[in-house]
Amino acid sequence: MTAFIDAIERQDLDAALDLVAQDLEYENVPISVVRGKDNVRQALEPLLVGASEVQWQVLAQVASKGVVLNERLDRFRMGDHWIEVRVAGVFHVSDDRISVWRDYFDLEQFTSQLPGVG
Amino acid sequence: MTAFIDAIERQDLDAALDLVAQDLEYENVPISVVRGKDNVRQALEPLLVGASEVQWQVLAQVASKGVVLNERLDRFRMGDHWIEVRVAGVFHVSDDRISVWRDYFDLEQFTSQLPGVG
Numbered sequence: 001m002t003a004f005i006d007a008i009e010r011q012d013l014d015a016a017l018d019l020v021a022q023d024l025e026y027e028n029v030p031i032s033v034v035r036g037k038d039n040v041r042q043a044l045e046p047l048l049v050g051a052s053e054v055q056w057q058v059l060a061q062v063a064s065k066g067v068v069l070n071e072r073l074d075r076f077r078m079g080d081h082w083i084e085v086r087v088a089g090v091f092h093v094s095d096d097r098i099s100v101w102r103d104y105f106d107l108e109q110f111t112s113q114l115p116g117v118g
Numbered sequence: 119m120t121a122f123i124d125a126i127e128r129q130d131l132d133a134a135l136d137l138v139a140q141d142l143e144y145e146n147v148p149i150s151v152v153r154g155k156d157n158v159r160q161a162l163e164p165l166l167v168g169a170s171e172v173q174w175q176v177l178a179q180v181a182s183k184g185v186v187l188n189e190r191l192d193r194f195r196m197g198d199h200w201i202e203v204r205v206a207g208v209f210h211v212s213d214d215r216i217s218v219w220r221d222y223f224d225l226e227q228f229t230s231q232l233p234g235v236g
Contacts, residue, residue: 029223030226060187062181062185063180064180069189071206088207102189105222106224108148109148
């Protein structure tokens with residue numbers, strides 16, 4: 001999980017996707033489910049490429065038997081301001097690859113920070 | 119944590135609050151922070167008393183060093199329908215009492231199910 005988060009923070013989508021299963025199921029719980037590595041790439045790209053800097057501050061993380069749960073503050077620098085999202089993440093890991101990834105957060109808390117909104 | 123969730127499902131607020139610290143910090147992340155056992159009681163009462171049945175389905179739960187993270191489907195039966203909230207919870211436990219409790223969820227997903235809304 002550390003390597004995955006490191007890759008996200010480096011905005012290295014290739015390195016991050018090397019650590020997920022081909023048929024990864026990725027759900028932003030308030031939005032939708034995306035399946036498969038290519039679709040996940042498309043979903044992640046705008047935020048990762050659009051940000052000038054990315055930080056995922058891991059506040060707590062506990063793992064057991066192929067399940068990793070964490071509490072995070074995900075931060076994306078857009079121009080001169082930071083968008084901050086308080087997130088709790090659920091990851092299923094099998095054969096050293098992330099096969100399921102669900103992020104719980106409040107959608108309005110996120111969208112209200114986007115440029116041109118609110 | 120099992121005893122706490124059992125008490126919640128029995129809608130036994132006294133039994134649930136016996137398991138939390140006097141100065142419990144309880145945060146519904148998209149809403150607000152409530153501090154202290156009496157204020158938490160007031161915050162929980164409407165939903166627990168208003169529901170005719172409560173189920174917290176624990177989908178995943180991992181604990182380590184005084185931190186418990188879980189993924190839940192919280193269900194509250196109101197009249198003839200169920201309100202369902204997808205939640206990820208963070209609990210800090212010290213001296214066998216819950217001292218911090220944070221629930222991550224999408225507020226709109228919850229409020230849109232309330233009677234008279236949407």
